[in-house]
Amino acid sequence: MHIFPAIDLFDGKAVRLLKGDYNQMTVYSDNPAEFALDFEKQGAKYLHLVDLEDAKDGTTPNIDTVAQIVSKTSLFTEIGGGIRSMEVIDKYMSIGVDRVILGTAAVNDSEFLKKAIEKYGDKIAVGVDIKDGYVAVKGWTEKSEYNCFDFCSKMQDMGVKTLICTDISKDGAMQGTNHELYKELSEKFSMDITASGGVSSMDDVKRLAKLGIYGAIIGKAYYTGAISIKEAIEVAK
Numbered sequence: 001m002h003i004f005p006a007i008d009l010f011d012g013k014a015v016r017l018l019k020g021d022y023n024q025m026t027v028y029s030d031n032p033a034e035f036a037l038d039f040e041k042q043g044a045k046y047l048h049l050v051d052l053e054d055a056k057d058g059t060t061p062n063i064d065t066v067a068q069i070v071s072k073t074s075l076f077t078e079i080g081g082g083i084r085s086m087e088v089i090d091k092y093m094s095i096g097v098d099r100v101i102l103g104t105a106a107v108n109d110s111e112f113l114k115k116a117i118e119k120y121g122d123k124i125a126v127g128v129d130i131k132d133g134y135v136a137v138k139g140w141t142e143k144s145e146y147n148c149f150d151f152c153s154k155m156q157d158m159g160v161k162t163l164i165c166t167d168i169s170k171d172g173a174m175q176g177t178n179h180e181l182y183k184e185l186s187e188k189f190s191m192d193i194t195a196s197g198g199v200s201s202m203d204d205v206k207r208l209a210k211l212g213i214y215g216a217i218i219g220k221a222y223y224t225g226a227i228s229i230k231e232a233i234e235v236a237k
Contacts, residue, residue, distance in 0.1 A: 001208060001209045001212070001213060001214065001215060001216060001236040002045070002046050002194075002214060002215040002216075002236065003044065003046065003205075003215070003216060003218060003229065003232045003233045003236050004046045004047065004048035004078070004194065004215050004216065004217045004218070005035075005039040005044050005046075005047060005048070005217075005218055005219075005222055005229050006047075006048040006049070006050065006196075006217050006218060006219035006222075007032050007035055007036065007047065007048070007049050007050075007069075008049075008050045008052055008219070009032060009049060009050065009051045009052060009053070009062040009065055009066070009081075010025065010051075010052045010053055010062075011053070011061075011062075012030070012032075012062060012064075012065050013027050013028075013029060013030050013032065014027070014028045014029040014031075014032040014035050015027050015028060015052065016028065016219060016220050016223060017052065020129075020168055022052070026223075028223050032065055032068075032069060033065070033068045033069050033072050033073075036069045036072065036073050036075060037072060037073060039073075039075065039229055040073050040074070040075055042228070042229040042230040042233070043229070043230050043233045044075060044229055044233065045075065045076060046075060046076045046077075046078075046215070047069070047073070047075040047076070047077045047078070048078055048080075048164075048196075048217045049066060049069070049077060049078065049079040049080075049081075050079070050080050050081045051066070051079065051080075051081035051082065052081060053081075053082075054081035054082035054083065054088075059082075059088075060088055060091055060092075063091060063092075063095065066079060066092070066095065066097065067095040067096075070095055070096040070097060071095075071096070076098045076099075077096075077097050077098050077099075078097070078098060078099035078100070078101055078125060078164075079092055079097050079099075079100060079101065080100070080101030080102070080103055080125075080127050080164070081101075081103075082103075082104065083100055083101070083102055083103075083105060084104065084105040084109070084112070085112075086112070086115065086116065086119070089116055089119075089120065089124075093120065093123070098123065099122075099123050099124070099125050099162070100116075100120070100123065100124055100125070101125045101126065101127045101164055102116065102124060102125070102126055102127065103126070103127040103129060103137065104137040104138050106126045106127075106155070106160075107135055107137050107144050107146060107151070108137065108144075110158070113126070113158060113160075114158060117158065117159050117160065121161075122161040122162065124160070125160070125161070125162035125163065125164055125194075126155050126160050126162070126163055126164070127163075127164045127165075127166065127196075128148065128151060128152060128155075128163055128164070128165045128166070129166045129168055130148045130165065130166065130167050130168060130181070131143055131168045133147060133148055134146060134147060134148065135147075135148060135151045136168060149184075149185075149188065152165075152185065152188070152189055152191075153188075153189070155191070156189050156190065156191055160191060161191055161192060162191060162192045162194065162214070163185070163189070163191050163192070163193050163194065164194045164196050164217070165181070165182070165185060165193060165194065165195065165196060166196040166197040167181055167197045167198060168197065177195055177197065177198035177199045177200070177204045177208065178197070178198065179204075179207050179208070179211070182195045182208060182211055182213055183211055185213075186211050186212065186213050192213075192214035192215070193213045193214055193215075194213070194214055194215035194216065194217060195208050195213060195215070195216045195217065196216075196217040196219075197217075199216050199217065199218050199219075199221060199227070200220070200221045200226055200227070201221070201226060201227065202227060202231060202232065202235060204216075205218075205227070205232045205235050205236060206235055208236075209235060209236045209237075216232075216236065218232060
């Protein structure tokens with residue numbers, strides 16, 4: 001299992017939200033690239049970025065910060081957050097991002113997702129944000145009509161190779177992750193499943209690694225000191 005330390009970006013800073021609430025934001029650093037370099041020193045090979053400003057308005061206000069991270073490290077970098085046009089995907093690919101995550105756009109615009117996969121193949125992942133069993137959109141502010149498993153099935157049929165699945169109720173709450181959900185997803189689908197949201201202890205990492213899923217994203221637990229990235233990487237092996 002791969003460990004993806006996470007950096008959430010807002011106004012050029014590294015921040016975290018509690019359960020996706022923009023009114024409950026903690027700023028951790030004015031220099032996200034320093035965090036990325038530190039992750040690399042701890043043995044990380046992968047990095048998960050979210051542009052929280054993108055998630056709200058579909059632009060790329062933090063692209064310079066992303067470019068700095070990509071140029072200063074050799075980490076496999078994926079980014080998500082409000083990506084709704086081929087122009088934005090092209091921008092990220094042109095600065096060396098390895099994988100782009102589509103969320104709201106994958107739910108609302110199948111044609112766009114299809115075109116993105118045709119152009120970039122497995123460099124396109126889909127973020128499945130789950131709220132009360134349904135897929136949430138627009139920075140977690142709205143619930144879609146899709147049941148989580150029906151949507152995942154549709155994604156597999158469309159040729160998506162990687163899913164990043166977040167249980168919103170667990171995100172940033174430091175109360176453990178939804179192991180049952182990831183077990184069910186890994187059993188039902190042949191896509192690479194990355195667990196996101198609520199990975200808050202080494203026990204969570206151990207249990208997810210035992211499921212044999214592709215990856216786990218570690219966010220707040222690192223910033224609060226609950227999980228060492230170096231240790232998590234060792235356990236995930």
